[in-house]
Amino acid sequence: MQQDSSALLLADRLRAEVRSLRAGDRLPSSRALMDRHRVSPITVSRALGVLAAEGLVVTRPGSGTFVADRPAPAREPADLGWQAVALGDRAIDAHGVRWLLTPPPEGTIALSGGYLHPTLQPTRALAAATARAARRPDAWDLPPLSGIAELRAWFARTAGGDVTPADVLVTSGGQQSLTTVLRALLRPGSPVLVESPTYLGVLSIARASGLHPVPVPADEDGLRPDLLAEAFAMTGARVVYCQPTSLNPTGAVLSPERREQVLAVARAAGAFVIEDDFARHLAIDPTPPPLISQDGDGRVIHILSLTKSVAPSLRVAAVIARGPVAERIRATQLVEDFFPARPLQETVLELVSSPGWPRHLRAVRTALKSRRDAVCSAFARELPELRVNRPTGGMHQWVRLPDGADDVALAEAALRAGVLVSAGRPFFPAEPTGPFLRISYSSAASEAELAEGVRRLATVLTG
CATH class of the missing domain: 3.90.1150.10 (Aspartate Aminotransferase, domain 1)
Structure with a gap:
């Protein structure tokens, strides 16, 4: 106990001395410290150990004990309070x-x-597709701004009906597609009708964009057309977002009859229908064709993502639209995102074209x-x-x-x-x-x- 007390007392004395020196200065030898402070070798060793543990000194065998580098003094935290005023009262809840x-x-x-x-993802086929895509001589070139022609053609065939490759815009995933479409169609403060319950991500996008999501109840058969008509009449909304196939979160599938009714209600309201077809490739039982395949007047804006059926980082999707709204969506993507990376587009094309x-x-x-x-x-x-x-x-x-x-x-x-x-x-x-x-x-x-x-x-x- 006496030795411990002596070591701590010596450490206190040496601490003041160390702080008066510069980083790298050598302390007196252990023999000199013993003579100066009239203490034992054990006391000197323990005192230096205390200072080393505090980061004040470093011991180099055969050379001696030296003053350690001192960390830069901590700066006072910056005053960022001004940003609250500059940012205003809008918040983005992620x-x-x-x-x-x-x-x-x-x-x-x-x-x-x-x-x-991961055990359900086509990792080997995806790796092979990525390798083939990377070997293409133009893999890193600027792609066509609406997407690679062959990939647009594949998305058009998947949608069915009279959809053509010219109607297809390749995008950077489903979430980015929703953001682009909602910003292209609606100005901040506008209402947008959504199923209730609905995909959590679209609610986040709408609110972050300053839109007002208005609920339209959905039951075990999906969106209710009768209440959709009421919602259009009450709000004056011009856009409804829905997932006719395997609604997230309920899994409901809109029947063929209801699909016709939803299109009729939207037509009467002069409104667009955003069809999120994220689960097209995850059907357990046969499902009705997409709404876009039944659309004859450019009312449906169709979004088809491959991420859910392949892998999280395959951020490639398509937006299918016709008429002036298609031009506005293309322009919005161009100014916000330019275009999806060509290597990813080439990879998707290799994947969906393969026998696997x-x-x-x-x-x-x-x-x-x-x-x-x-x-x-x-x-x-x-x-x-x-x-x-x-x-x-x-x-x-x-x-x-x-x-x-x-x-x-x-x-x-x-x-x-x-x-x-x-x-x-x-x-x-x-x-x-x-x-x-x-x-x-x-x-x-x-x-x-x-x-x-x-x-x-x-x-x-x-x-």
């Missing part, structure tokens, strides 16, 4: 989108997500069917009292919770129990019609993991 894109903690089963699990593309789609659809059925069976076994739908495509199921349940609190508790699910409330543009959970069956590693995720969720609900 919390919901960031949460959906953040990987779950290690050991957590993901029953929430918007992409295929139809094989990949068949494999994904088979896997999604098995996964959907596994989740349905797990809920029937673990939580038979809950209503769980059985979608015919896409990635998500919609679970109705008991009245009075707090879906947000439940999702937080589920995460603590090791399973990630999405609360339903953020998917509603206004007040929710009840408590729901969105369950995704595409993000987990296996059917067994899906079943275990539902079991963990059941322990939270029944605990």
